[in-house]
Amino acid sequence: MAKMKSSNEIIRNFMEDMVADTIDGVIKNMDVCGCEKCRMDITAIALNNLPPKYVVTRKGQLFTKLSVLQHQFxxxxxSAISKAAVIVSENPRHNTEEQ
Ligand SMILES: [Zn+2]
Structure with missing residues (x-):
């Protein structure tokens, strides 16, 4: 009679949320393009240089401990976002692929 308890649960890389929440505050102080493509490139590079933080969560659940954990990271x-922004600003791809 065991229910599929895992059916509503997903594994997320918590670090993705952290970068998404932090990127705007970092790049607004830098001379870097803020278009969607550059933001995604910066996010990808930053995530490659950060340790993943996988969590099991229910679909749609908000991270209530976000602010506590955010302080630690x-x-x-x-640092990771700043370095990624420098890389992207030196090699922007926003004009090379879609026009
Ligand atoms: Zn751009």
Whole structure:
């Protein structure tokens, strides 16, 4: 009679949410393009340089501990996003692929 308890649960890389929440605050102070493509490139590069933080969560559930955890990762996040933004600003791809 066991129900499929896992059916509504998903595995997420918590770090993705952290980068998404942090990127705007970092790049607004930098001379880097803020278009969607560049933002995605910066996010991908930053995530490749950050340790993944996988969590099991129910679909649609918000991370209630976000602000607590965010404090621990702030320095690493800001550093990784800054480095990624420099890389993207030197090699922007927004004009090379879709026009
Ligand atoms: Zn751009």
């Amino acid at each position: 702030d320095a690493d996040l800001t």
